[in-house]
Amino acid sequence: MKLKHAFAALLLSAFSIGGAQAAGSPMNEDFTQLVALSQKAIATGKSGTAEAFAVDAEAAFKLAKEKSTTANSPAMQRITSKLKAAMNEAKAGKVAEGTVALEDALTSMRQGTTPPKFGGGT
Secondary structure (H helix, E strand, O other), rough: OOOHHHHHHHHHHHHHHHHHOOOOEEEEEEEEHHHHHHHHHHHHHOOHHHHHHHHHHHHHHHHHHHHHHHHHOHHHHHHHHHHHHHHHHHOOOHHHHHHHHHHHHHHHHHHHHOOOOOOOOO
């Protein structure tokens, strides 16, 4: 009878440890490729060619979408939504607005992930 209880406790502790590890978000995300594509799209947008800007903005959004499948953190979600807005602006021919959205996404990438804040005591 005691062996059953010991085995059950061991089994439950193994599942609880696995759940705690799965709940965390990635601490060190690598945005280097995404930063490079975004900077290229910003440079293209500042040159004024709408077609090339749309292609570069779409490439940055596709890479962000691909990365969000492996590292789905709140920071990645914010960056992906900003890149999607930039891509939509680029496809609509609004190069200036799309460039601003890309610059906003680039500042979010440079900030990276912020550590979680716990408590609120004194």
